[in-house]
Amino acid sequence: MMKHPGRTIKRRQHSSALLSKKTIQKFITIKTGFRETVVINKQFLPNTRYQEMGLGTLIRDPSDTMESNCPFHPNCFEGLASGTAIEIGYYTKAINLPADHPAWEKKANYIAQGVYQMMLAQSHDRIIIGEGVMKQTQLLPKIKQNIKALLNG
């Protein structure tokens, strides 16, 4: 029986379908904060329980004047891209922003920067991003587009 070390990634996400043939997988949740864990050969990597990639520095969009959600970092992932960051920056919950709101372009860029940094740090076979902010279906294609641009330099 596999036990999950993370706080926010729910057990239901780790069905046998998700933990398939891919050997190194990263699970990321973006809700009020940012959580991540790594699964290698269907086993959770123990020391990923307290990874803090959410504190990684991002390049802020020059037109983005919103306050960071993080009291310590003006440009960290959690401070710019979490659900709480959206709520503080736009005075409403992410679910209330329309799909074509300009905020999503900025958030997709921020999330892509964070995922890109993780891709450079570890060679994952698959990265799964979910929950909270990621329920906005318009985000994933934009994130993929931004990651592709970052990878191509």
Ligand SMILES: [Zn+2]
């Ligand atoms: Zn921070």
